Amino acid sequence: xxxxxxxxxxxxxxxxxxxxxxxxxxxxxxxxxxxxxxxxxxxxxxxxxxxxxxxxxxxxxxxxxxxxxxxxxxxxxxxxxxxxxxxxxxxxxxxxxxxxxxxxxxxxxxxxxxxxxxxxxxxxxxxxxxxxxxxxxxxxxxxxxxxxxxxxxxxxxxxxxxxxxxxxxxxxxxxxxxxxxxxxxxxxxxxxxxxxxxxxxxxxxxxxxxxxxxxxxxxxxxx
Numbered sequence: 001x002x003x004x005x006x007x008x009x010x011x012x013x014x015x016x017x018x019x020x021x022x023x024x025x026x027x028x029x030x031x032x033x034x035x036x037x038x039x040x041x042x043x044x045x046x047x048x049x050x051x052x053x054x055x056x057x058x059x060x061x062x063x064x065x066x067x068x069x070x071x072x073x074x075x076x077x078x079x080x081x082x083x084x085x086x087x088x089x090x091x092x093x094x095x096x097x098x099x100x101x102x103x104x105x106x107x108x109x110x111x112x113x114x115x116x117x118x119x120x121x122x123x124x125x126x127x128x129x130x131x132x133x134x135x136x137x138x139x140x141x142x143x144x145x146x147x148x149x150x151x152x153x154x155x156x157x158x159x160x161x162x163x164x165x166x167x168x169x170x171x172x173x174x175x176x177x178x179x180x181x182x183x184x185x186x187x188x189x190x191x192x193x194x195x196x197x198x199x200x201x202x203x204x205x206x207x208x209x210x211x212x213x214x215x216x217x218x219x220x221x222x223x
Contacts, residue, residue, distance in 0.1 A: 008027045174188060
């Protein structure tokens with residue numbers, strides 16, 4: 001499986017048989033780097049959405065990726081944006097798409113709130129995904145903090161973990177989650193108040209975490 005970072009939380013997963021996307025959205029601050037990748041991207045067999053926020057679930061960004069039989073998957077919170085075509089999943093739903101075995105998992109905030117009692121990502125409204133192909137596993141965490149349910153996810157070959165330190169996790173929390181899910185490789189994403197250098201610095205203090213920092217458009221081949 002080839003993993004390509006399309007910027008922010010967007011990834012393309014490619015096998016010999018299928019092309020899948022997770023949260024394929026154009027983001028204003030990095031759109032100049034993303035547009036060619038989206039314009040040249042192969043059509044999607046499957047698109048997975050983690051939650052309804054427009055930097056993760058944007059129909060306009062997906063238009064060029066769709067074909068007649070593209071399968072759209074996401075939690076019920078995405079239905080207002082994607083309509084009846086959406087195949088709705090809940091945390092701990094497991095299903096198969098082509099050679100992809102996929103389990104939706106919890107993703108939510110515990111301590112980060114937009115106002116008292118109102119987390120940015122309430123429990124039950126969003127998901128992450130555990131994707132397995134040919135015995136290799138990838139965990140896209142969605143927008144989340146360290147949560148108790150993560151102890152039931154690993155071990156994983158690759159963990160795609162958000163590290164904006166405002167809506168989701170700090171670099172230190174990314175290291176914590178990498179350990180919790182026993183990730184063989186951790187790829188940070190969803191930067192905001194953080195930089196790749198911040199994550200690299202945190203990884204130097206956690207020698208058990210193997211880190212790969214991608215530039216937008218870079219790929220990693222999961223052997």
